[in-house]
Amino acid sequence: MKQLFCALWLGLMTTLAHAADLPKRVVSLGGPLTEVIYALNAGDRLVGVDASSLYPAAATKLPQVGYYRAFSVEGVAALNPDLILATDQAGPPAALKQLQSLGKRVIVLPGDATLDALEQRVHGVAQALGLKDDGGKMVAQIRQQIAPLQGKAGGLKTLLVMNRTGKLEGAGTDTTADAMLQLAGAKNVLAAQKGYKPLSAEAALLLAPQAIVTTTMSITASGGLEAFLALPGVAGTPAAKAHRVVVMDDLLLLGFGPRLPESLRTLLAGLQAPAS
Structure with missing residues (x-):
């Protein structure tokens, strides 16, 4: 019984430690990333977004830090985030490095307009936020829904x-x-x-x-x-x-x-x- 109690206690402590490490104050630099965060039901973690984050409506009520291609380092830092999510189109690069030099955790995800890059963005956001939902179901649904639509414009x-x-x-x-x-x-x-x-x-x-x-x-x-x-x-x-x-x-x-x-x-x- 004592061994069982110890095992349960250690498991609880590990869970609590993991929860304590999860980012709770997130800034998103890019409307598409913001959409992914909300789609993964993690919008409550956001404390700031860039000017392109216009969907969903809740995102427009958050503090803005400028446009993701020329965001304000001071504006981001003032929000005291423990995680900054950006695509490789955010910048300038020196601004991202400056945030890192301030001790901020910055994760950069691919911003290409391809299905593979979209999948990487979804999985990357889920992993960075420590979510149980890794976005796999969402990605599968997207691919399934667009498959019958592709190529229907007939070369117009x-x-x-x-x-x-x-x-x-x-x-x-x-x-x-x-x-x-x-x-x-x-x-x-x-x-x-x-x-x-x-x-x-x-x-x-x-x-x-x-x-x-x-x-x-x-x-x-x-x-x-x-x-x-x-x-x-x-x-x-x-x-x-x-x-x-x-x-x-x-x-x-x-x-x-x-x-x-x-x-x-x-x-x-x-x-x-x-x-x-």
Whole structure:
């Protein structure tokens, strides 16, 4: 009996010690990571997020530390986190090193827009937080749900543009935007281009996209949908004439996180809608 009691006591002490080591004050640098944290039911650990963390609504009520690509070291440190989760797109790198020099635990996860990288993000977050749920079920469901959706756009010539500064920028390869078009089976008319680059009206007309995909923030920056359709780089394209313009929430379209199946369904619904 005494041996059994000792074994139970040691087990309890080990559990309590493990619980004490679990991070309880977490800062997330990146909207997609924040979504993963909430999807794993660990949102109560968050004490701060970056400006791209717009989903779920609870995340928008937390203190912000700037945009993840140029976050405030002082802002993060002031929240006294015991864990900082970031992707390899967060930075600048010197800022992450500065946090480490302050004794902060920083874990950097892959930010690529691929299913394998998404799986690594989910498992990485779960492991860093010491969760019993390692995210395996979530990842399996994501893969299962997107499998029948892939390639359904049938090679539709598509242009994905952003309007952040009043000037259109088109998305080429090596972007999450391009990865989404590839998943959907749409043909990116800017596949010969790498990254985001300014798009002239002349170039857009020559590309002759059958569909245009953009974000809600881009529509707002343009002054509304009708104003967007009247932009020199949009008006005159087959997509604009047919009103085949897909407008999606920025993070839903470009997050490549737990809501990926919803994002792909929404994108396909817009691309497959009858032209008007």
